[in-house]
Amino acid sequence: MHAKPWGTGEAFVARLRSGDETAFALLVDGLHSRLLALASTFTRSRSLSEDIVQETWLAVIRGLGAFEGRSSLVTWIFSILVRRARTMAAREARRAPPVAISGDPEESVEWEPGRGRYGLWDKAPVPWGLEDPAALYQSHEALAVVLATLSGMPDAQRQVLLLRDVEDVPAPDVCNILELSETNLRVLLHRGRARIRRALDRYVRDGVAPPFANGLDGAIAGPETRYGS
Amino acid sequence: MNCYDAIDVMGDALEGSLAPEARPGFEAHIAECGACRNYMDQLRIARETLGRLPRSPETSPRRSDLITAFRRETRVEE
Numbered sequence: 001m002h003a004k005p006w007g008t009g010e011a012f013v014a015r016l017r018s019g020d021e022t023a024f025a026l027l028v029d030g031l032h033s034r035l036l037a038l039a040s041t042f043t044r045s046r047s048l049s050e051d052i053v054q055e056t057w058l059a060v061i062r063g064l065g066a067f068e069g070r071s072s073l074v075t076w077i078f079s080i081l082v083r084r085a086r087t088m089a090a091r092e093a094r095r096a097p098p099v100a101i102s103g104d105p106e107e108s109v110e111w112e113p114g115r116g117r118y119g120l121w122d123k124a125p126v127p128w129g130l131e132d133p134a135a136l137y138q139s140h141e142a143l144a145v146v147l148a149t150l151s152g153m154p155d156a157q158r159q160v161l162l163l164r165d166v167e168d169v170p171a172p173d174v175c176n177i178l179e180l181s182e183t184n185l186r187v188l189l190h191r192g193r194a195r196i197r198r199a200l201d202r203y204v205r206d207g208v209a210p211p212f213a214n215g216l217d218g219a220i221a222g223p224e225t226r227y228g229s
Numbered sequence: 230m231n232c233y234d235a236i237d238v239m240g241d242a243l244e245g246s247l248a249p250e251a252r253p254g255f256e257a258h259i260a261e262c263g264a265c266r267n268y269m270d271q272l273r274i275a276r277e278t279l280g281r282l283p284r285s286p287e288t289s290p291r292r293s294d295l296i297t298a299f300r301r302e303t304r305v306e307e
Contacts, residue, residue: 019303021296028292033285050290057295061302113237124264125271133274137281146278165279171244190240196275197268 013073016064028057031074034167035081041158042085043092052088056081075173078163082177110191113183128204142203149199157192164189230254235265243273 015023035056039049059080067076136142150158159178163169164185169177175185202208230251235258241247242255259266289295 017303019300021300024299025292025296028295029288032289033287036287053289054291054295057289058298061295061299064302111236114233125267127267128271128274130274133277136274137278142278143282146275146282150279161279165276166282168280171246186240190236193240193243193272193275193279196279197271200275200278201271 010069013064013067013069027073031077035077037166038078038081038159038162039085041155041162042082042089045092048088048092052081052085055084055088059084071173071176074167075169075177078167078169078173079177111187111194113187125201126205128201130204136200136204142200145199145203146196149196153192153195157188157195160185160188161192161196165193230258232258232262232265235259235262236268239265239269239272242269243276 012023016027032053035053036049039052039056040046042052043049056077060077063076063080067073071079130136150161153161160174160180163174163177164171171182171185174180175182178185180188235255238247238251238255241251247255259269
């Protein structure tokens with residue numbers, strides 16, 4: 001879905017293994033904010049997210065020699081990050097009491113397979129009447145709606161949407177990275193996408209948009225600074 | 230297939246991984262049910278919007294340390 005600034009194949013891995021610093025710098029620059037976004041689904045602490053990403057990079061450096069290429073390089077790096085994040089966030093959670101997450105009562109009913117549209121809509125969805133859906137992708141407000149919804153949803157849903165829909169990681173790889181069954185992945189993906197759809201529905205039909213949103217990596221930014229094209 | 234069944238497999242349909250045996254029933258339902266058709270269209274737009282979120286150009290604040298660590302590690306390998 002996204003153009004990757006680095007190669008994805010064996011040739012790129014070979015460059016890394018041979019100590020090509022330009023290749024490594026490309027990897028860091030291309031992946032850092034994506035890793036930070038994923039790390040921030042495991043903790044509310046920005047500094048812990050940054051530590052998780054730093055530890056991940058160090059593990060990547062140490063592990064390159066043993067990387068067997070059974071998964072793609074990016075999938076391998078995401079797996080390392082998730083293992084580190086779980087350990088490091090659990091350590092933090094023992095020190096600090098959990099923070100209560102403000103719940104939207106409207107979103108407390110979640111879809112379950114076999115329960116169909118229950119919990120998803122009160123009234124049947126009506127068309128958005130967009131002449132050109134692509135215009136939505138270019139709308140700063142619509143992107144801010146999506147980012148705000150993403151940062152407000154339960155962590156497990158945010159993790160699967162980030163990997164599957166934002167990063168376009170293949171579904172079986174997402175299951176491996178997050179240690180999820182195929183069924184769990186489907187349920188979480190559907191719940192997360194349903195939330196995004198509902199938020200876009202409100203925005204398109206009623207013009208409800210947040211004044212600002214957390215960026216993908218958790219940084220708070222106004223639309224004019226972050227979404228400028 | 231009714232709306233409930235259709236929504237159960239809608240995620241697979243969105244990703245193009247719908248089981249072949251479910252396809253005729255799903256397609257027939259989508260053809261006759263406006264609500265599910267709208268829902269599916271909107272889920273698709275939601276998914277595509279996620280794939281087009283802007284990227285932060287931010288890189289690691291410890292980038293040069295990482296490059297040093299990379300240099301040290303790959304030198305040891307040789």
